[in-house]
Amino acid sequence: MGWRYSDTHELSFVDCRVPKENLLGERGGGLRAFLRVLDCGRIGVAALSVGLARACLEESVKYARERVQFGEPIGKKQGVSFKCADMFMEIELARLATYKAAWMADQGKRYTTDASIAKLFASETAMRAASAAVQIHGGYGYIEDYPVCRYFRDAKILEIGEGTSEIQRLVITRHLGL
Numbered sequence: 001m002g003w004r005y006s007d008t009h010e011l012s013f014v015d016c017r018v019p020k021e022n023l024l025g026e027r028g029g030g031l032r033a034f035l036r037v038l039d040c041g042r043i044g045v046a047a048l049s050v051g052l053a054r055a056c057l058e059e060s061v062k063y064a065r066e067r068v069q070f071g072e073p074i075g076k077k078q079g080v081s082f083k084c085a086d087m088f089m090e091i092e093l094a095r096l097a098t099y100k101a102a103w104m105a106d107q108g109k110r111y112t113t114d115a116s117i118a119k120l121f122a123s124e125t126a127m128r129a130a131s132a133a134v135q136i137h138g139g140y141g142y143i144e145d146y147p148v149c150r151y152f153r154d155a156k157i158l159e160i161g162e163g164t165s166e167i168q169r170l171v172i173t174r175h176l177g178l
């Protein structure tokens, strides 16, 4: 659907033997190492999401100023401008959550829950922003002439990769002791 620059294939390892000197980390420690990488990667996906959402807002504001319908730019209509206001607010919050998680990681503190909160909120913000951006562009949002079409296709994977939204909610509920 999106992320067309990401060359994704299945990898298959049948009877694959790896010489000892080629081992990365300790034997049997793969899952632990992988999970550690995931925590950090979630901050990365949160940052990607903030960037995508911001691009949606910028394109939407630009278009809302240019596109005239019923005698005035569509940005003068609250049905359009309120969508931009919501995008702006959510992006600010997603950015703060992302910075907080990155700061916790830099300080050497435990940041598993913060990374999940940032990834979950930012990726869902990106999806909402992409949907709103396409809506604001009307039919032009659905064709490739405007970049929001690609943003919409690219946004969905942010809610799936590095742990789906449901998995982030599981991490957060674990933090709550539920």
Ligand SMILES: Cc1cc2nc3c(=O)[nH]c(=O)nc-3n(C[C@H](O)[C@H](O)[C@H](O)COP(=O)(O)OP(=O)(O)OC[C@H]3O[C@@H](n4cnc5c(N)ncnc54)[C@H](O)[C@@H]3O)c2cc1C
Pocket (backbone or CB within 6 Å): 003, 006, 008, 157, 160, 161, 162, 163, 164, 165, 166, 167, 170
């Ligand atoms: C192009 C592309 C690039 C990707 N790049 C990356 C990457 O760089 N890093 C990365 O980590 N992932 C990446 N992914 C995502 C990864 O490959 C998996 O798709 C993702 O981890 C989800 O696993 P799954 O597809 O097996 O879904 P499944 O685990 O089969 O889940 C299917 C559905 O069931 C839900 N579900 C599963 N278990 C539970 C549960 N216990 N409780 C509640 N709901 C549950 C899921 O949330 C989801 O909605 C990429 C995917 C694609 C398509």
